[in-house]
Amino acid sequence: MTTHNPVVAALPGGGWRARFKGDDGSPLVWPITCWLIKADGSVVPIDVDCYGIAGDPTESSNFDRLLGPDDDDEVESP
Template sequence: MHYFNSTGWIARFTGTDTTMARAVDVDAWDEATGVALVVDPQLGRRRPVTDYPDFSHLGLADRVVAAVPGGGWRAYWKDEGPDGGPLAEQVLVWLITARGGATPVTVDVHGHVNDAESADRLISPGEE
């Protein structure tokens, strides 16, 4: 699973007796100290990650820099369809990341969108 955000970083927290382990988007960097800042939803403001007793480490996230049309590609799963059979979904868009990755995003028959990284394979336009 990819994490996408605007800074390219996430903060990982181990959890405490009252909070679960979690990954939180790094929202900005403190200009004076260089410490990563995350939004504290309880206080409604940014806080340094080092203010949290369960802060573990920073991890890389992907920054989406473009989205291009799916171009007729399909994602295929051999056992995710009805009754455990095959499933193919249209690639709606490709999310292009700052590091040059491309993540296919599919749309199902109900109009729901999701990344297709778990697909068993990608089928190019014109391929059966």
């Protein structure tokens, strides 16, 4: 059975960023453009890559972590 969990609101990215590990291990950082709020209360970050493709960065195999507005891009992963 599929659960219906529609988006009920969207909020601006607020300076958050998604960090990924590049092929050579160096960090790649993309801004979070918005946060989607789902009917069940879950929150999904959305970024847009250099090709204009939008999606949830946490679903990418090379996703490292989310960086808050005050975090340095080079912050080490826990």
